[in-house]
Amino acid sequence: MAVGIGIAGAGTVGGTLVRRLMADRAMVTARTGLDLEVRRVVVRDLTKERAFSLPPGMVTADVMDLVTDDSVDLVVEVMGGLEPAGTLVLAALQAGKPVVTANKELIAARAPQLVAAAAASRVPLLFEAAVGGGIPIIRPLAETLAGEQMSRVMGIVNGTTNFILSAMTEQGWSYRDALAEAQRLEYAEADPSADVSGADAVAKAAILAGLAFGVWVDPARVHREGIERISGEDLAAARRLGYVVKLLAVAERTPAGVVARVHPAMVPLDHPLAAIRGATNAVFLSGAAVGELLFAGPGAGGDPTATAVLGDVIDAARELLSGSQVAPRIAFGVGEVAAFDEVETRWCLRLEVEDSPGVLARIAAAFGDAGVSLRSVWQDGRGDRATLLLVTHRAPERAQRAALAGLVVLDVVVEVASTIRVEGDG
Ligand SMILES: NC(=O)c1ccc[n+]([C@@H]2O[C@H](COP(=O)([O-])OP(=O)(O)OC[C@H]3O[C@@H](n4cnc5c(N)ncnc54)[C@H](OP(=O)(O)O)[C@@H]3O)[C@@H](O)[C@H]2O)c1
Incomplete structure (x- = not known):
């Protein structure tokens, strides 16, 4: 018996998915025993040329057709945005239809409601493509590692920003030139703000935190800093100290609860994430029993992402045909979300200071007063001025910020040129 597939969206991901479902139908049947048939596709503009032809x-053009059309057994949402995608996904689940989506924004914003609707109807809600595009990371976290005590998730989950930072580091390009090249290669959109501001990575950080720790983190509670202010001097400073700068999504368990954050970070050159260059994505997991795991690969693109969606479609179709009353694969609500202030971080600060006796002692005192100790100091003197690179030991964010507040008022500190956190280094 064929499983009827309805797809909302036929753009980069949906268009590729429709084409592949049609072209690879026999192959999928031979490998899985499932006959997957595209029965309806919903788009916004019916006049647009498509890479596939359907009767x-x-x-x-009405997404609710996928809910009302009885020949559609399984709904794929690959149009993006909160609405009408959210209404469609909820209605499909309530109608007892399994849903596969690639929509990180929707899952991050409404996971508890959608997961509950899926559980109530006992149908799967799968979203492997929502984080890391073609990288299998959702299923490993939700299923393979369901019995693991995860301690930390650290990911490069936005290819655009990793491309820009890699080009600045490796080619010596300015931020502006690297962004222009990313746009020329279509890694970045004409309006790149969702990527460079870290907003895209926030949704993924929230999803990863939810899966790793069983706690839903509202994206509004994910601390966010983008890469817009990263300069060539920051990258040179990182290199001098043995680091490379990456935009990281980090989720971790602290004694006060789960904290998720997105910000640029210095990563040691010998850390596995330091080797992730260009538009590639990677997620580095740390668990109490399993140790460290690295998942890496293409984080976007029509084909890699459609592969992840297709895998979910096959999985959901299998469950549908087996008639099993599926238990939800994810559940939230087994812990607290803590404030960003609670998390312990290490900072690297780049300062311009007066080069005179006693300056270092006064700077060290400002850190000491805030309860932050210094791990290393690198100094480059140039007559009456000097550049200092200070790396701290771990301390709560609020203490790091107090130390910064104590520094900026010192008359010997000409400028705090930048502060970048250090991750993956003890
Ligand atoms: N692109 C990637 O590499 C990638 C990777 C991972 C996850 N994702 C996620 O996958 C989803 C789709 O991304 P995409 O890049 O494929 O987007 P896209 O190229 O912009 O395609 C969106 C599709 O949805 C249709 N659509 C939009 N609003 C609609 C509405 N109100 N009613 C009916 N159809 C509507 C569009 O119709 P028209 O064609 O008529 O405009 C288009 O076919 C997003 O959630 C995205 O975050 C994408």
Whole structure:
């Protein structure tokens, strides 16, 4: 018996998915025993040329067609955005149809409601493509590692920003030139703000935190800093100290609860994430029993992402045909979300200071007063001025910020040129 697939969205991901479901139908049947048939595709603009051809009437413009059409057994949402995607996904789940989505924004914003609707209808809600595109990371976290005590998740989950930072580091390009090249290669959109501000990575950090720790983290509670202010001097400073700068999504368990954050970070050159260059994505997991795991690969693109979506479609179709009353694969609500202030971080500060006797002692005292100790100091004197690179030991964020407040008022500190956290280094 064929499983009827309805797909909302036929752009980069959806268009590729439709084409592959049609072209690879026999292959999928041979490998899985499932016959997957595209029965309806919903798009916004019915006049647009598509890379596939379907019989007239099969392509429509109303997403609710996927819920009301009885020939659609399984709904794929690959159009993006909160609405009408959210209404469609909820209605499909309530109608007892399994849903596969690639929509990180929707899952991050409404996971508790959607997961509950899936559980109530006992149908799967799968979203492997929502984080890391073609990298299998959701299923490993939700299923393979369900019995593991995870301690930390650290990811490079935005290819655009990793491309920009890699080009600045390796080619010596300015931020502006690297962004222009990313746009030329279509890694970055004309309006790159969602990527460079860290907003895209926030949704993924929230999802990773939810899966790793069983706690839903509202994206509004994920601390966010983008890469817009990273300069060539910051990258040179990182290199001098043996680090490379990456935009990281970090989720971890602290004594006060789970904390998720997105910000640029210095990563040691010998850390596995330091080797992730260009538009590649990677997620580095630390667990009490399993140790360290690295998942890496293409984080976007029509084909890699469609592969992840297709895997979910096969999985959901299998469950549908087996008639099993599936238990939800994820559940939230087994812990607290803590404030960003609670997390312990290490900072690297780049300072311009007066080069005179006693300056270092006064700077060290400002850190000491805030309860932050210094791990290393690198100094480059140039007559009456000097550049200092200070790396701290771990201390709560609020203490690091108090130390910074104590520094900026010192008359010997000309400028705090930048502060970048250090991750993956003890
Ligand atoms: N692109 C990637 O590499 C990638 C990777 C991972 C996850 N994702 C996620 O996958 C989803 C789709 O991304 P995409 O890059 O494929 O987007 P896209 O190229 O912009 O395609 C969006 C599709 O949805 C349709 N659509 C949008 N609003 C609609 C509405 N109100 N009613 C009916 N159809 C509507 C569009 O129709 P028209 O064609 O008529 O405009 C288009 O076919 C997003 O959630 C994204 O975050 C994408």
